[in-house]
Amino acid sequence: MTDYYKILGVTRDSSQDEIKKAYRQLALQYHPDRNNGDIESEERFKAISESYIILGDLPKRNAYDYSQDNKIHYNGKNTSTPGQATPATFLILFKRIKTKVLNAGGHINEYRLFTVMNDLLSDETIRLLVVVNDVVTNTMIVDEILVSAIFLTDESRYAIHEKLLKMANGDHRLIEKISGLTKPNVKRLGQKATAYPTESEAGKPVFFLILLLIFLIVLAVL
DSSP, rough: OOOHHHTTTOOTOOOHHHHHHHHHHHHHOOGGGGGTOOOHHHHHHHHHHHHHHHHSSSSHHHHHHHHHTTSOOOOOOOOOOOOOOOOHHHHHHHHHHHHHHHTTTOOOHHHHHHHHHHHTOOHHHHHHHHOOOHHHHHHHHHHHHHHHTTSSSHHHHHHHHHHHHHHHTTTTHHHHHHGGGOOOOOOOOSSSSOOOOOHHHHHHHHHHHHOOOOOOOHHHHO
């Protein structure tokens, strides 16, 4: 996996301001206009720009960190300057999150997973995905999210569902695809799936107990 921190010459402990400063210095140094169109400098400039798109925006940085190491501490304050992300940027991040989750061997911090996913699906992100309207990429993003969401609580899955509804923007195929997030979660990694009883099924034992009680009262009276 590409090490964006190494490309910018910073560490995981670096602040957003330090990342921004490193990006500006490197971008100025390797900008194609300052290197007479040198191919190597141009490729380096592209890598630097890609790194800043991810690390320069805190939700994207948190998602990147999560995909590499679950032990990275989360900082929920987004005071960074976002880079120019594309739908493909978010597809890559959600793919990495899914891969991390599937390789976790059942040791998943649901709160941490939800926080990263929820922040990444910010209003800004959803607005971008809706405006660009890349149906194929949006569908792939939803597919990645649905796999990771299996390991969230029902409440968290519902919150993600609400955000994906906005992202679907009336697309009936996407709406149908994400509808499963509102159903009770019956699958957990390393656990046997157990179906939740429906409301009518849950009420049956009580109904029969009431009937039995009435029957016993009638017998006692007779």
